[in-house]
Amino acid sequence: MLIKTVDLWKTYTVGTETIHAVQGVSVEIEKGEYVAIMGPSGSGKSTLMNLIGCLDSPTRGEYHLNGRRVSAMSDDELAYIRNKEIGFVFQTFNLLPRASALHNVELPLIYNGTSSGERIRKAKEALKTVDLEDRMTHRPNELSGGQRQRVALARALVNNPALILADEPTGNLDTATGAEIMELFGRLHREGNTIIIVTHERDIAIYADRIFYLRDGKVEKEEDVRHIKNSGN
Amino acid sequence: MxxxxxxxxxxxxxxxxxxxxxxxxxxxxxxxxxxxxxxxxxxxxxxxxxxxFSSMGSSTFIVDKFGVITSQDEFFKALKRKDLTVDDLRALRKSCDLCDLIGGGTPPLDLPVKYRNDYISNCIVKGITSNYVEITDLDLDYGRSFSPEDDERNRALAVVGPDVAENLFPGLDPIGRDIKIGGYYFRIIGVGERRGSFIGINQDNWAVIPLSAYGKYFGAKETITIFARAKRPNLLQQAQDQVRLVLRARRHLKYNDPDDFSIMTSESYLSxxxxxxxxxxxxxxxxxxxxxxxxxxxxxxxxxxxxxxxxxxxxxxxxxxxxxxxxxxxxxxxxxxxxxxxxxxxxxxxxxxxxxxxxxxxxxxxxxxxxxxxxxxxxxxxxxxxxxxxxxxxxxxxxxxxxxxx
Structure with missing residues (x-):
């Protein structure tokens, strides 16, 4: 079991109001799975993604990632887990604007003490996986949206994480480019990576094998969509 | 990281x-x-x-009527002290065997310096003994300085600063020419080296005449400053004591009266x-x-x-x-x-x-x-x-x- 959450809660206080963004979510995701988390805005999917991505700690409940109980970890321990186990892909790409594609991909390796030669080798390899080895020296503003997202994917892959976590990865892309990126996710999944995609679009969600529908902070239903993909082919 | x-x-x-x-x-x-x-x-x-101060030499000391004055009260008290005179200088020369050099000079005097119709303003004039140059760093560019004989015979000679030479004798050799200082003629025998200015004060506009000539022409109205050099640096203290003793005797001070003159070394000036x-x-x-x-x-x-x-x-x-x-x-x-x-x-x-x-x-x-x-x-x-x-x-x-x- 790669991911196991038990009765996960996240509660915020905004002013005098208490918001239960995630209310008792229990999910289990195996290594090598391709999962989508779907829901309308305000359904708590971003909060759930932050919890799964170890960017945030739950108010209550337990979260085990790759055999580690991460729900009670400190900030710095979470940073270590993010570095080692998780590769993020964001809707807005979140690349360092003044750094080259290569340096952006190198970034996670800087924070785990990889030597400079090894960093460059691994970063080049990751860029090759996303077919961008000829754009290494370009800065994000010299790249198209699709290329930027592929740089972000290379950055997510570079450390060989247990999990790739993508938050609306096609949200800022046109349909054709979005489809390209989703093809890339598909390929990475076939190569053995575990992928979780958070989205509000069913068209995107069905690229996955399994969809969790989220509403009001709870998992409303769970759907196996492998047959749709297969019939689509 | x-x-x-x-x-x-x-x-x-x-x-x-x-x-x-x-x-x-x-x-x-x-x-x-x-x-x-x-x-x-x-x-x-x-x-x-x-x-x-170190150019003054570590074994040289200065005897002065005023010494270091830090308040108005002290100044008025010091003003009442007896002047140091050429007689004091002579007495010291006679009785201080621990010093190999005793000389003196007047304070800067306000005397007009003229050559024909040209005159120099703000020129510093001093009367000095011939050995003054050995103690202070008065270096000559050309010509000569006073000899002991010039001093003894009250000769009307002058050594001038480079500014004086250039302003009164542009392009001419000033040696042997007579300039008027305070209304009397003095013959130029030497010109000092250029020293430039220090914090805005010109150091090249000066003239010196023998102390004896100064006494002869202008009368010994001013107190003089006496320079003395101990024979060896380690005799500095004893030499000072000897000078003190001679001066106290000449001024008839009682044993518990304070000195009515001051003795300064380069070290004491520096501190x-x-x-x-x-x-x-x-x-x-x-x-x-x-x-x-x-x-x-x-x-x-x-x-x-x-x-x-x-x-x-x-x-x-x-x-x-x-x-x-x-x-x-x-x-x-x-x-x-x-x-x-x-x-x-x-x-x-x-x-x-x-x-x-x-x-x-x-x-x-x-x-x-x-x-x-x-x-x-x-x-x-x-x-x-x-x-x-x-x-x-x-x-x-x-x-x-x-x-x-x-």
């Missing part, structure tokens, strides 16, 4: 924000420059004065100078350090802007695994690097200023190693101290908030 990586990231962001880094650098550089230049000039001043100036110099350094504090505030301000501006970057770095201390380190190294670079630039500029000061004036303003080390220490620690708050702020950012920041 490795130390060098922190430096690399910092250098990278300094390059990426050229204007901002430059302005910060400038602030720091000016701060450091001020301190370094002030210290260099003060040190130059101190060395100049020390050199001035007096240090006492008078050290506090003023300290205050000057402290005031110039205010510029450094201002530079520190500039650093803090700029780093706070940098943290706000790079909130997103901090979020990204945290998302991919940067720990708090990685972020803290990155921003600390950045502010320390900027301040250190600024400090180095300031030191170089400070050195340039010190050099131009010493080439424009006769001040030997020089860079002191300790002021350089201090400036580097102060600026880099200012970089760290004023960088801590912004860096902590960056390190404590919540990655989710930071990633969402627009």
């Amino acid at each position: 490795h130390f060098l990586q922190g430096v690399m990231i910092a250098l990278h962001s300094i390059r990426a924000n050229k204007l901002r880094s430059f302005l910060t650098l400038l602030g720091v550089a000016i701060g450091v420059l001020t301190v370094v230049a002030v210290v260099a000039v003060i040190d130059g001043m101190n060395r100049y004065v020390a050199e001035l 007096l100078y240090r006492n008078l100036t050290s506090m003023a110099f300290l205050v000057m350094i402290i005031i110039s350090s205010v510029a450094l504090v201002v530079a520190g505030i500039v650093i803090m301000n700029i780093m706070l802007v940098a943290v706000t501006e790079r909130t997103r970057e901090i979020g990204i770095r945290k998302a991919v695994g940067a720990k708090r201390r990685d972020i803290l380190w990155q921003f600390l190294v950045e502010s320390a690097t900027i301040t250190l670079c600024g400090g180095l630039i300031g030191i170089i500029l400070g050195q340039l200023i010190a050099h131009s000061v010493s080439s424009l004036t006769s001040l030997p303003a020089t860079m002191k190693l300790w002021s350089v080390v201090l400036a580097i220490l102060v600026t880099s620690s200012a970089g760290v101290i004023f960088g801590i708050y912004p860096a902590l702020k960056a390190a404590r950012l919540d990655p989710i908030e930071a990633l969402r920041y627009e």
Whole structure:
């Protein structure tokens, strides 16, 4: 079991109001799975993604990632887990604007003490996986949206994480480019990576094998969509 | 994260924000420059004065009616003292066997200096004994100085400063010409070396005549200053005592009366100078350090802007695994690097200023190693101290908030 959450809660206080963004979510995701988390805005999917991505700690409940109980970890321990186990892909790409594609991909390796030669080798390899080895020296503003997202994917892959976590990865892309990126996710999944995609679009969600529908902070239903993909082919 | 990586990231962001880094650098550089230049000039001043006194020689001492006056009361008391006269000088020459040289000179006199219809204003005239030149650093450019015989025979001779020679005899040889000093003719026999000016005071506009001639023509109205040199430096104290004894006897002082004259050595002048100036110099350094504090505030301000501006970057770095201390380190190294670079630039500029000061004036303003080390220490620690708050702020950012920041 790669991911196991038990009765996960996240509660915020905004002013005098208490918001239960995630209310008792229990999910289990195996290594090598391709999962989508779907829901309308305000359904708590971003909060759930932050919890799964170890960017945030739950108010209550337990979260085990790759055999580690991460729900009670400190900030710095979470940073270590993010570095080692998780590769993020964001809707807005979140690349360092003044750094080259290569340096952006190198970034996670800087924070785990990889030597400079090894960093460059691994970063080049990751860029090759996303077919961008000829754009290494370009800065994000010299790249198209699709290329930027592929740089972000290379950055997510570079450390060989247990999990790739993508938050609306096609949200800022046109349909054709979005489809390209989703093809890339598909390929990475076939190569053995575990992928979780958070989205509000069913068209995107069905690229996955399994969809969790989220509403009001709870998992409303769970759907196996492998047959749709297969019939689509 | 490795130390060098922190430096690399910092250098990278300094390059990426050229204007901002430059302005910060400038602030720091000016701060450091001020301190370094002030210290260099003060040190130059101190060395100049020390050199001035040491040219007097360590075994020479000065007997004077007034000595060091620090208040009006003292001045009026000293005014009532008996003058030191040429007779005193003669008596000392006769009875002080521990001194190998005793001479004297009048204070600067206000006498007009003329040649035909030309005259020199603000010319300093003194009557001196022939051995005066051996004790003070009166070097001649050409001609000769007074001989003991000139002194004994009250000869109307003069040695003049280069300004006097040039102004009264432009393009002519002044040797052998007669100038009028205070209405009497004096023949020029020598011209002094050019010394330039010190803190705006011209040191080349002067004329000296033999002390005896001064007495003959103008009457011994002024008290004189007596110079004496002990035979050996280790006899300095005994020689002073001998001079004191002779003068006290001549002035009929009782055994418990204080001296009504003063004896100063180059060492005592120097320590007096240090006492008078050290506090003023300290205050000057402290005031110039205010510029450094201002530079520190500039650093803090700029780093706070940098943290706000790079909130997103901090979020990204945290998302991919940067720990708090990685972020803290990155921003600390950045502010320390900027301040250190600024400090180095300031030191170089400070050195340039010190050099131009010493080439424009006769001040030997020089860079002191300790002021350089201090400036580097102060600026880099200012970089760290004023960088801590912004860096902590960056390190404590919540990655989710930071990633969402627009």
